[in-house]
Amino acid sequence: MSEQKPVNAADIRAVLERNDSARLRAWLKTCASCGLCSESCFFYLANDNNPEFMPQYKVRKTLGELIKRQGEVSREELEGMKEIAWARCTMCRRCSQYCPFGIDMGLMINIARQCMRTQNVCPERLMNIDQSYVEFGNQMQIPDEEFVETCEWMAEEGQATIKDLEIPIDKQDARIMFIVNSREPKYYPQDIQEAAIVMHVAGDNWTMPSHGWEATNLSMFSGNIGVAGMVAQSVYDAALKLNAQKICVTECGHAYRAAKYEGPYWTKQPNGQAPVEVTHAVALFHEYMKEGKIKLKHKFKDAITLQHPCNLSRSGDLGEKADELMEMLCENFIPMEPHREWSHCCCGGGGFIPMGPDYKRTRMVAGKVKAEQIKKTGAKYVLVPCHNCTDQINDLNKEYDLGIKIVSFKQLICELMEVPPHMQPEEEDE
Amino acid sequence: MYAFVNGPLVWIAFAVFILGSIWQVAALYRMSKRTDKVFYNHYNSGAAASSIINWLIPFGSHSWREHPGFTVLTFAFHICLLAAPIFALGHTATLAFNLNISWPNLPDSVVDALTLVFLAAALGILIRRFVVPQVRIVTEPKDIAVWVITALPFVTGYMAAHKMLLDPDTMLLLHALTGCLMLICIPFTKLAHVFLFFMSRAFIGSEFARRGTKTW
Ligand code: HEM
Ligand code: HEM
Ligand code: SF4
Ligand code: SF4
Numbered sequence: 001m002s003e004q005k006p007v008n009a010a011d012i013r014a015v016l017e018r019n020d021s022a023r024l025r026a027w028l029k030t031c032a033s034c035g036l037c038s039e040s041c042f043f044y045l046a047n048d049n050n051p052e053f054m055p056q057y058k059v060r061k062t063l064g065e066l067i068k069r070q071g072e073v074s075r076e077e078l079e080g081m082k083e084i085a086w087a088r089c090t091m092c093r094r095c096s097q098y099c100p101f102g103i104d105m106g107l108m109i110n111i112a113r114q115c116m117r118t119q120n121v122c123p124e125r126l127m128n129i130d131q132s133y134v135e136f137g138n139q140m141q142i143p144d145e146e147f148v149e150t151c152e153w154m155a156e157e158g159q160a161t162i163k164d165l166e167i168p169i170d171k172q173d174a175r176i177m178f179i180v181n182s183r184e185p186k187y188y189p190q191d192i193q194e195a196a197i198v199m200h201v202a203g204d205n206w207t208m209p210s211h212g213w214e215a216t217n218l219s220m221f222s223g224n225i226g227v228a229g230m231v232a233q234s235v236y237d238a239a240l241k242l243n244a245q246k247i248c249v250t251e252c253g254h255a256y257r258a259a260k261y262e263g264p265y266w267t268k269q270p271n272g273q274a275p276v277e278v279t280h281a282v283a284l285f286h287e288y289m290k291e292g293k294i295k296l297k298h299k300f301k302d303a304i305t306l307q308h309p310c311n312l313s314r315s316g317d318l319g320e321k322a323d324e325l326m327e328m329l330c331e332n333f334i335p336m337e338p339h340r341e342w343s344h345c346c347c348g349g350g351g352f353i354p355m356g357p358d359y360k361r362t363r364m365v366a367g368k369v370k371a372e373q374i375k376k377t378g379a380k381y382v383l384v385p386c387h388n389c390t391d392q393i394n395d396l397n398k399e400y401d402l403g404i405k406i407v408s409f410k411q412l413i414c415e416l417m418e419v420p421p422h423m424q425p426e427e428e429d430e
Numbered sequence: 431m432y433a434f435v436n437g438p439l440v441w442i443a444f445a446v447f448i449l450g451s452i453w454q455v456a457a458l459y460r461m462s463k464r465t466d467k468v469f470y471n472h473y474n475s476g477a478a479a480s481s482i483i484n485w486l487i488p489f490g491s492h493s494w495r496e497h498p499g500f501t502v503l504t505f506a507f508h509i510c511l512l513a514a515p516i517f518a519l520g521h522t523a524t525l526a527f528n529l530n531i532s533w534p535n536l537p538d539s540v541v542d543a544l545t546l547v548f549l550a551a552a553l554g555i556l557i558r559r560f561v562v563p564q565v566r567i568v569t570e571p572k573d574i575a576v577w578v579i580t581a582l583p584f585v586t587g588y589m590a591a592h593k594m595l596l597d598p599d600t601m602l603l604l605h606a607l608t609g610c611l612m613l614i615c616i617p618f619t620k621l622a623h624v625f626l627f628f629m630s631r632a633f634i635g636s637e638f639a640r641r642g643t644k645t646w
Contacts, residue, residue, distance in 0.1 A: 021461070021462070022459070022462035023462070023469070023630065025458065026626045029620060029622055029626060030623045030626040030627070030630060031620065032573075032620060032623060033565070033568040033620075034500075034504075034565065035562060035564045035568060036493055039496065051563040051566070052567065054564040054567065057567050057568050060568065096634060097493070097638070097644075097645045098492065100485055100627070101623065101626070101627055102634025102635070102645055104634065261640070265468065272467065313643075314641070314643050315643075316642075317641050317642030317643070319643070320642065341643040
């Protein structure tokens with residue numbers, strides 16, 4: 001890292017050219033500099049309304065400069081822009097709902113990130129993750145065999161609760177091909193087991209692929225769209241090979257957005273649709289509950305609130321379903337204000353969590369808005385259907401002394417559901 | 431000079447405004463066919479319409495409701511901006527005389543009032559620009575220039591009607607000149623939002639609707 005390569009402006013221009021679109025031109029021309037986007041941004045709010053955190057200013061200082069100077073900037077300037085594009089915006093897109101012209105500043109920050117990524121100006125850890133996707137197909141350097149072994153282990157262990165629990169790998173013609181966040185095999189294998197239990201009890205026909213099982217797509221946030229497309233393609237390929245009816249993404253926000261909405265464009269699918277329908281655990285569990293495939297012993301009794309991940313409830317279509325699922329599972333659901341598509345970002349997204357300890361302080365400061373939202377509900381349980389949000393809200397819990405407990409849908413369902421007698425393991429004699 | 435300004439220049443200004451706008455819209459439309467497939471793939475006419483209409487209604491969008499003061503200011507600004515010149519007797523009479531098209535005008539006192547409300551709102555918007563930190567930080571010289579270009583025809587129109595400052599003919603000359611300047615600037619500055627507003631709102635309405643999300 002010591003010797004500094006000069007900036008290659010041609011690379012930056014190539015990115016600008018690739019992203020040159022009628023809508024971008026309209027946005028650049030039409031912005032009235034009215035400042036209405038300011039209070040929509042949690043960075044701005046959490047940093048005491050410091051105007052340098054208002055969305056348009058951040059775009060102007062990054063993409064705006066890169067366009068104006070056609071990439072002819074110094075490395076120091078790029079380093080400065082990096083601290084804006086990655087550390088002052090999570091691309092949550094809330095500001096575009098507040099701009100009178102609907103200018104999508106999250107997208108513009110993403111273009112700035114793509115420009116910088118060509119010069120390897122990007123938080124180190126995100127670049128390492130790009131590399132891990134290329135070498136291993138997942139963000140955590142897990143060989144596929146190890147993943148399969150973890151699944152077998154989890155199935156076996158789970159048989160203590162559910163008789164004959166299976167985690168079918170590479171089964172053909174399944175209805176659901178379930179894909180996970182590689183954090184699950186790496187650190188939280190229990191998550192895989194819980195999801196398996198829910199699908200098993202619901203009697204679903206499901207499988208997981210031995211390759212293409214990684215749901216995350218952090219290259220969307222590093223700005224390496226080539227790798228992002230490769231990751232999305234490997235998921236589509238797995239589903240096509242297994243002839244699965246649907247791809248179901250685990251409780252993870254950006255993974256759903258990547259596979260369902262952005263992936264089709266990175267991989268140039270016709271009509272912008274994924275080749276295999278993409279769904280999400282929230283929608284799947286919603287369906288199980290609605291159709292009575294899962295029955296509860298009782299609903300969850302304590303006061304509980306729900307974190308709406310930006311990539312599920314704003315850049316994804318699950319805000320309403322998540323609320324409905326909460327109502328079906330909980331007696332005392334207290335929504336945060338604002339919620340659903342108007343929800344504030346918790347600051348775990350946009351690559352922040354994997355950016356690591358260097359950015360933790362920034363993350364804790366900006367997370368204040370979410371911490372206060374949670375506090376206001378008075379609930380001591382927070383349901384979080386996203387891995388990045390989970391990490392962030394866990395950290396916020398400590399930082400702001402929230403005294404909360406974080407649960408996922410699969411965890412809650414496993415706790416509350418009725419297991420049919422034939423699935424209960426035979427009682428062992430004491 | 432006077433003959434030119436009040437004759438050919440007005441024609442030129444309207445031609446630049448109308449043809450320039452059509453050209454801008456057409457160029458973006460043609461480009462979008464190539465670069466904005468995401469719009470055509472997921473176009474949703476209902477969401478596009480809602481995304482436009484709700485933002486045209488005072489307090490119709492979340493953002494308007496959360497910024498009540500500014501909403502009042504900008505709607506006063508824009509309503510008077512459109513109503514005053516369209517219904518000013520000076521304009522309808524000129525049009526009726528030259529082109530034989532006519533529509534009812536508003537009484538002078540009402541047009542005066544609209545003009546003054548406009549100027550007050552414009553002043554409010556300008557002061558806000560300098561006083562509110564998150565607006566000041568993104569203010570560039572061009573924002574001030576556009577403000578001046580927009581306000582001048584109202585100032586001069588009012589002064590001409592009330593025979594203030596200069597003799598009415600000179601003031602009318604200045605008025606026509608500044609009016610023409612404003613029209614000419616519409617397609618080429620941020621005033622292009624007159625038509626871009628509808629395009630960008632239609633886009634974002636559809637783009638978020640495919641994710642089940644509202645932008646109003
Ligand atoms: C393009 C050439 C234009 C011409 C030839 C023109 C001509 C005139 C004339 C003859 C009057 C009547 C003045 C009087 O009563 O003595 C007038 C008034 C007025 N004009 Fe224009 N105008 C033009 C453009 C504009 C534009 C672009 C605007 C603003 C958008 C504008 C805003 C006004 C207003 C607000 C008044 C009325 C002021 C009042 O009665 O209080 N004009 N104009
Ligand atoms: C019917 C179409 C129009 C729509 C929907 C519209 C909408 C808007 C919106 C949403 C803004 C941003 C908020 C604000 O700063 O007030 C704005 C600003 C502005 N509009 Fe319009 N507008 C229209 C027509 C016009 C026209 C015809 C003019 C004058 C030629 C104009 C002049 C301005 C100016 C000068 C600003 C910036 C105010 C500032 O400095 O903050 N608008 N418009
Ligand atoms: S996308 Fe989100 S984080 Fe980025 S500027 Fe907009 S509101 Fe702020
Ligand atoms: S709200 Fe939209 S028009 Fe206003 S400053 Fe922000 S980006 Fe520009």
